[in-house]
Structure formats: structure tokens, C-alpha cells
Amino acid sequence: MSRRTKIGAALVFLGILHGLAIFAGFLAPYPYAEQHREFPYLPPTRIHWSGLRPFVQDGARRYPIQFFVHGRLVGVEAPGVIFLLGSDAYGRDLFSRLLYGGRVSLLTGLLAAFLSLGLGLALGTAAGFHGGWLDQILMRAGELVMALPWLYLLLAVRAFLPLHITTVQAFFLLIVIIGGVGWVRPARMIRGVVLSARERGFVLAARGFGASDAYLIRRHILPLTLGVVLTQATVLIPQYILAEVALSFLGLGVSEPVPSWGNMLAEAQQYHALVAHGWMLAPGLAIIPVLLGYLLLADTLLESRNQ
Amino acid sequence: MRYIGRRLLHGFLLLVGVSVLSFVFADLAPGDYFSELRTNPRVSAETVAALRAQSGLDRPLPVRYAAWVASVLRGDFGYSLAYNSPVGPLLWGRVRATLLLAGTATILAWLMALPLGIWNATARGKWGDSVSKVVLSFLLAIPELLLAIVFLMLAVESGYFPAGGMVSPGWASLNGPERVGDVAWHLALPVAVLVLGMLPTLVRHVRASMAEAIDSPFALSARAQGIPRRRLLFRHLLPAAANQLISLAGFSLGTLLSASLLIEVVMGWPGLGPLFLEAIMARDFAVVLAVVMLSASFLVVGNLLADILLYRMDPRIRMK
Numbered sequence: 196m197s198r199r200t201k202i203g204a205a206l207v208f209l210g211i212l213h214g215l216a217i218f219a220g221f222l223a224p225y226p227y228a229e230q231h232r233e234f235p236y237l238p239p240t241r242i243h244w245s246g247l248r249p250f251v252q253d254g255a256r257r258y259p260i261q262f263f264v265h266g267r268l269v270g271v272e273a274p275g276v277i278f279l280l281g282s283d284a285y286g287r288d289l290f291s292r293l294l295y296g297g298r299v300s301l302l303t304g305l306l307a308a309f310l311s312l313g314l315g316l317a318l319g320t321a322a323g324f325h326g327g328w329l330d331q332i333l334m335r336a337g338e339l340v341m342a343l344p345w346l347y348l349l350l351a352v353r354a355f356l357p358l359h360i361t362t363v364q365a366f367f368l369l370i371v372i373i374g375g376v377g378w379v380r381p382a383r384m385i386r387g388v389v390l391s392a393r394e395r396g397f398v399l400a401a402r403g404f405g406a407s408d409a410y411l412i413r414r415h416i417l418p419l420t421l422g423v424v425l426t427q428a429t430v431l432i433p434q435y436i437l438a439e440v441a442l443s444f445l446g447l448g449v450s451e452p453v454p455s456w457g458n459m460l461a462e463a464q465q466y467h468a469l470v471a472h473g474w475m476l477a478p479g480l481a482i483i484p485v486l487l488g489y490l491l492l493a494d495t496l497l498e499s500r501n502q
Numbered sequence: 503m504r505y506i507g508r509r510l511l512h513g514f515l516l517l518v519g520v521s522v523l524s525f526v527f528a529d530l531a532p533g534d535y536f537s538e539l540r541t542n543p544r545v546s547a548e549t550v551a552a553l554r555a556q557s558g559l560d561r562p563l564p565v566r567y568a569a570w571v572a573s574v575l576r577g578d579f580g581y582s583l584a585y586n587s588p589v590g591p592l593l594w595g596r597v598r599a600t601l602l603l604a605g606t607a608t609i610l611a612w613l614m615a616l617p618l619g620i621w622n623a624t625a626r627g628k629w630g631d632s633v634s635k636v637v638l639s640f641l642l643a644i645p646e647l648l649l650a651i652v653f654l655m656l657a658v659e660s661g662y663f664p665a666g667g668m669v670s671p672g673w674a675s676l677n678g679p680e681r682v683g684d685v686a687w688h689l690a691l692p693v694a695v696l697v698l699g700m701l702p703t704l705v706r707h708v709r710a711s712m713a714e715a716i717d718s719p720f721a722l723s724a725r726a727q728g729i730p731r732r733r734l735l736f737r738h739l740l741p742a743a744a745n746q747l748i749s750l751a752g753f754s755l756g757t758l759l760s761a762s763l764l765i766e767v768v769m770g771w772p773g774l775g776p777l778f779l780e781a782i783m784a785r786d787f788a789v790v791l792a793v794v795m796l797s798a799s800f801l802v803v804g805n806l807l808a809d810i811l812l813y814r815m816d817p818r819i820r821m822k
Contacts, residue, residue: 339519346759
């Protein structure tokens, strides 16, 4: 496979996964918080076929699976239920929650990576281009941030913020914490690129012709950082998805009833008879293809940068 | 020696910086251990104020910082309001447990990664290398959190391994070797998860730096002089690759401790992780601060050790 096809395949694969989460409102058969108390821990619903028409069976009654009902892709007439991945303790559809939870987890990863790349770009360029005291201050500050193990740092920052907040606040707080703490590594790499770019012949020439700093940065230096920014993005996004999962898992992130892959896993773990309800692991398994996609992308980008 | 002195000073300054920053942040944090009490109608405002004064929370920030530093230098990390005991004794057992887990996992992971990485570097392009690359990439994509949960689930189901914790209930009545065996039995699963989490990254780096050494001109000339393959690999190429690997060991310490935190929480390993989480939930800032400082010192000491080792191993640094 050529490198171009590999990158394309990884992008399409990731696009599909993110699309599933984005269109959760359409693809999920149920709203994420809808409870069916009479069906706790129901295993994945079996789908039967009569000819080409699928239906689900509850005892002797058959409920045909309907398409495009109530603005959703699939659904069955109540009191029939369709739980493609089973249900949780409150009889909520795990498949629906998985899709909605993916929204929270994937979006946190994307936005936090956006934030820390933005910060890293701004601070790294400033440090590399300006040099001197600004460089010293920023790099020392970076060392302070890196002096703590990553997860300990996230937890410590989270510890000093209010514990009881609304879900929306928690969501944005997570993005700010994860993204805000992660600026150091991209900033360092971008600083390195800027430092060497500053001395390149065409930059010196442009400066000799009287180009302003702003012009130099915009026209000549920032384009050179693109490669680093892209590879860093493919490394940071999956890392930040895992960070969200970890924090929500530990009860410091997005909380019930809004699903995220992290707090869904926490539910699975709380229940000690996970053995009997294996489908509760679905949110953990859902992370794997996402990470694989980003890994493939990161590896391919790194390879092409090294040559 | 001056090099090591400089690294020491640097690490010390880092720790001071971390302590000042976390102290200021803790001060800015809304609420402390007593803010829950304040909402309790049966506790008067005066009582809360008195309690806060008793634990010194009403003094200005610099005074508290100075007092805290003075007590830390005496080995006393303050008083945990949630556990109602001094923080010091609370910490040491936890530190031992975390270090035992992380240390065992590190040693095992390196023992596996070195041969595997070297073998992969020598077998580049062959099917063995490709297979191990695919397997390791897949392993890299499995979150440790999931591994920990699944392993715990299998342990509970099979009964071969304990369902979390560090010792069995009747541990105190066991004799010496039995105690060690019991801890090792509990250690197996969390260590396995940590090792599986670390292995892909380590193998990848060992392979890359060994490949670089193998492709270097001096390796070619050594081979031309008829140095046997094994001696070439382990006596000449491995030391040349060691520089990057030692840096990696220092560098990956943070990742290791982070992964360890999650695994400790899931598997009920009585390390720093669960303590940290409980302290955060209880807004017990004395413990939070102590854990933050400890985890920072692990990193600083680990990196210092890596630096010293580098200094011993790599003549290029000594020349500078």
C-alpha cells in the first residue's frame, strides 16, 4: 500500500467512527437517558427474520423493526424493545448510550487537542522566535508542568476545581484541563522548528528586505511547523480521548446520566458480576478501533516525515 | 561531578517550583475540608471557624507555606483531616506499594523488550518482525483501563488470581516466605497489565535505536573485521544504542506512574493512586499536596538516576 492510500484509508475509517458519534441522534434507537426499568441487564436483542423483514420477539409476540420512525433510523413499537448491545442496570439501551457517549469522548479529544496545539503553537513560536527571557520563562514553566506524571497532574488540577458542577460545565472543564495541561510537548517541538527556521536563508533574506516579524511568522515560519502540528495532532487526540475516559471513569469528569465511554466503563466495573453481563464492556472495546485508526495515521505521517 | 551537581540543583528547583505552584492553586481552590460542614445546619459558623483556626487554615498563604515547608523538612507532611491522622504514616505504606508495582513492572517489561527489540532490529523485513509489529500495534491500541477490568473479571471468574488488593485476609498470620508468595500472587495481575501497556512502546524504541546502531558505519567495519555476531550485538551495538534507551527510561516514568494510578484504582492495589483519588473527593488538601510532591519527586529522582547512568555510559556527555 502506498503511503497516500494508507493515510486515506485511516482518514475514512476515522471519519466513519466519528460520523457514528456525530449522528447519534439519528442512529441510536433511543435517547441516552431513556429507562426501561422492566428490562435491567437485558442481553443483546436477537433479531429474527421473516423473509426480508426483521423483527424482534418478546415471548410469543413479534415486533417488526421499523425504519425511519420518530426521526430515528430504527425502532420498534413499544412495549417491544431493541437493545442491539443489551441494556444496563436501568434498562437503558447500551448501543444508544455508546453512540452518545462517543460524542462526549471523541469531541473532548478533538477540542482538547485543538486547544493544546493552539497554545503550543502560540507559545512555541513566541519562545523560538523571540528567544531570550521569554524563551527562558516559557521553557522553565514547561519543565514545571512536566515535573508531574501526566495523570497525577490532571487529577491535581481537577482537585483544585469545584467538584459538584453541571454536566456541561464538566465537559468544558475537562477540555480546558486536558488541553491546557498538554501544551508543553507541542510547544517544545514547535519551538525547535521555529529556532531552525529563523536561521534559514530565505527567512534571513526576507528580513533583509525589511519584512516585519508578523509577516515573517505568518508567511515563512508557521507553514514550516505544519508537519509537526499534524503529527502531534494524531498523537494527542487519542491520548486525550483516553484522558477523558480515565477522568470520567474516576468520577472526576462527565457524570450520569450523560454517557461518556469513561463513566460507562465505571458502571461496568462497579458491577462485580461483569462476567454475567459481558456486553457492559462495549464502551471499552469501542475505544480500540478509534486508537487503531489514529495510530495508523500517526505512524504513516511519521514515516513520511522521516524520509 | 559538576554535571551531576547541576542536575541535582535543577531537580531541587523543580520540586520547589511545583510545591509553590500547588500551594497557590490549593489556596485558590474553592472550598476546603470544612466547607461541607458549613452547609450542615447543626454545626454553627463559629465551630467551623474554630476548627479552621485549629488546623491553621485561616492564616495567610506565605505563613502557611513556610510552616508546611518546615514540617516537610522534618518528614512531617501535615495532618489529614479526612483520615484524622498524620499524613506521613498514611503515605509510606502507599509509596511502598506503588514502587513495588511500578518497579516490578519496569524490570519485567525491559527484560522482555530488550531481546524482542534486538531480535526485531536484526530481522527487519522478515515475517517475524512484521508479525510482532502488527501484534504490538494492536496491543498499543488497547487501553490499560480495559485490560485491567478484563483481567480482573477473568481473575474473579477463574479463581486462579485474587480479585484485587495486595494481601489475603489472613496475611498477618503467615510466615515470611508465605507472605512474600502471597504478595507476589496479588502482584501478578496488575504487573501483567502494566507490562502489556509498556511493552509496545519499549520494543518500538529498542528496535529503532538498535536498527540505527546496526546501520552505522562502525557496525559495518566491526563486522568486516570478523567480530562474531553475538559479541557484536551485545558488546558493541547495544552500548551504542543505550543512550537513547536510558533517556527513554527516564522519560517514560511519568507514563508508567500514570498507568499505574488507573490500575491501582481498578484492581484495589493500595498504592498512591486510590489514596490520591479519595483525598481529592474529600478535599483533603494536605494529602493531595503530599501525593503531588511525592509523584513529582519520583519523576525527578528517576530522571536524575537516568542522567547519572547516561553520564557513566556515554563518554560523549563526560566530554562536555
